[in-house]
Amino acid sequence: MSYVLAIPSTTPVLATRAALQAAYPSSIFPASFAGLEDFHVYSVTPSLEPEYDPTTHKLILQPFTGSGSSWTQAWTIEPLSAAELAALNPPQWQEFAAAVVMDPAINSMLTAVAAAGFPALAGGLQVGMGQAAEGKPQTFVTMWAGVTPMLTEGLAAHLAAMATTYHLPAAFVANLNPA
Incomplete structure (x- = not known):
């Protein structure tokens, strides 16, 4: 009482x-x-x-x-508030990066990009993913835009869905699946 x-x-x-x-x-x-x-x-x-x-x-x-x-x-x-919502679901960059590295479809895409004569682009994606794991996704987004024309159908949507699962910012997710 x-x-x-x-x-x-x-x-x-x-x-x-x-x-x-x-x-x-x-x-x-x-x-x-x-x-x-x-x-x-x-x-x-x-x-x-x-x-x-x-x-x-x-x-x-x-x-x-x-x-x-x-x-x-x-x-x-x-x-x-927006701040309270963000605190409940903070972006999980490191978890996202680990999931991307372990994803067979994305690894196949990186291998195909390197084999197609674009090893710097594949390497840039890997470096960008490392930076994204630290919460700095700009390099990854730039490299992703370069590889988007080479993607197999559905891969961009697959990566965007993964990013959503890890509560990454909407602007980042939108850049993953521009279609």
Whole structure:
């Protein structure tokens, strides 16, 4: 059970030992907050947390509302900010790079690009992937644009789907599958 300290002409706050001692410095209080109505301490009728999707929204505990001995505290649901969403699903560049290196279709493409007389392009893709693993995908995107005309059908979409799985930025994913 929670309690509110609701002294008239002040903002109601959660009743804690520190709050009570600050409001009534010369008083000694029992272990329980029950029965302290003379000190403006009242029980709070709890409200159940509403159902929500924590991957897209957050719960915000609202200020205490009420008067006299009847107090409640409710929740609201708000969308997560862009920063909060990013923190929940940070780009996983290193995991993406490891998955790309292990992908047979992409390895076949790199081998084919090198065999077709473009070893520098294949090497640039590999260097670019190493840089992308550090969160700097510019070289990879540039090299990928050079190899795009040589790709087998569906390979660009395959790589874009992989990048989406690892929560990489939408601009990066769009550059992987320009069609």
